[in-house]
Amino acid sequence: MKALITGGAGFIGSHLCDHLVAQGHEVIVLDDLSTGSLSNLSQLEGSAKLRFVQGDILDRELVDELVAEADTVFHLAAAVGVYNIVDNPLRSLRINLHGTENIVESAVKHRVPYMIASTSEVYGKNDADGLKENDDRIYGSPTKSRWSYAAAKGLDELVAYVHGVESGVPCVITRFFNVVGPRQTGRYGMVVPRFVDQALSDEPITVYGTGTQRRCFGSVFDVVPQLxxxxxxxxxxxxxxxxxxxxxxxxxxxxxxxVELTGSGSAISYIDYDQAYGEGYEDMQRRYPDTSLATRLIGFEPTRDLNDIIG
Ligand code: NAD
Incomplete structure (x- = not known):
């Protein structure tokens, strides 16, 4: 099989490259290196199974040419990271929406099965007890720049789904919940690598908000083989x-x-969300996935706990 992986020089994409190449498949990576890096693919340097193309998923012609060559498309390229999204809401929207449109339209045109990466953020903050016009718990509130990410991903799902149903071309939508592992960078706000970097350099670990918000971290090594x-x-x-x-x-x-696992002397400090991300930022208090569908479909069972993930 020859797979096109958009965002293949990124965190999850590069692990997917390793996985596919190890299984004997050929991989074409399309990545603009905006948040990804060629160093994420250095372990595959010289492999005849990997072809790297530096380019933008907004480039329709390039996308169409590469999709036409592939047997499967894994679409992972996106503008990601809270800092990135909050600072560039319109650019994020354009990449995440039109980029995905380009991929899906070409996949359908050439009848190539496709997977698109979505996110837990499509669930928004909606634990709702009454909907108000200024309620930003749904992902689409246009008054909050951060939600450009969730809104675009929600629309991506719709684009992928409708094209999949109408064309009959196989389409899978994966909603990732806080995937973590080697090569993830803390630069754009990802919490685990940021905390680890701070701990290893004995700087204070900065918790945003009260620290009572709850998350569930999944290992990239558990997630990637499921794709x-x-x-x-x-x-x-x-x-x-x-x-x-x-x-x-x-x-x-x-x-x-x-702190415990790194043996760090770092203190833990707290800053409020406004200070971290700008005024008006709010976060979900809890994000916990029900993964029973993946268990039923493909026998998914995570094997790594938080200590394995941090270690
Ligand atoms: P990442 O930043 O490491 O990977 C994204 C890759 O896309 C990068 O290599 C980047 O350079 C590339 N890219 C960005 N814009 C591009 C463009 N216009 N054209 C071509 N390439 C472009 O992030 P990741 O964590 O590996 O995320 C991969 C996918 O999974 C994304 O779609 C993201 O939204 C989704 N996701 C990830 C998580 C997570 O926990 N890591 C959670 C939810 C969803």
């Missing part, structure tokens, strides 16, 4: 499938764990 399994499972087509870990932890608890 090919889903593509091989017709029952998964035209469905959104949650993928993530099962061990829930508060962000304060995460900071404590990082």
């Amino acid at each position: 090919t399994k889903l593509m091989d499972t017709p029952e998964a087509y035209n469905q959104a499938v949650n993928l993530g870990g099962r061990e829930e932890v508060s962000i304060k608890g995460l900071a404590d764990r990082v």
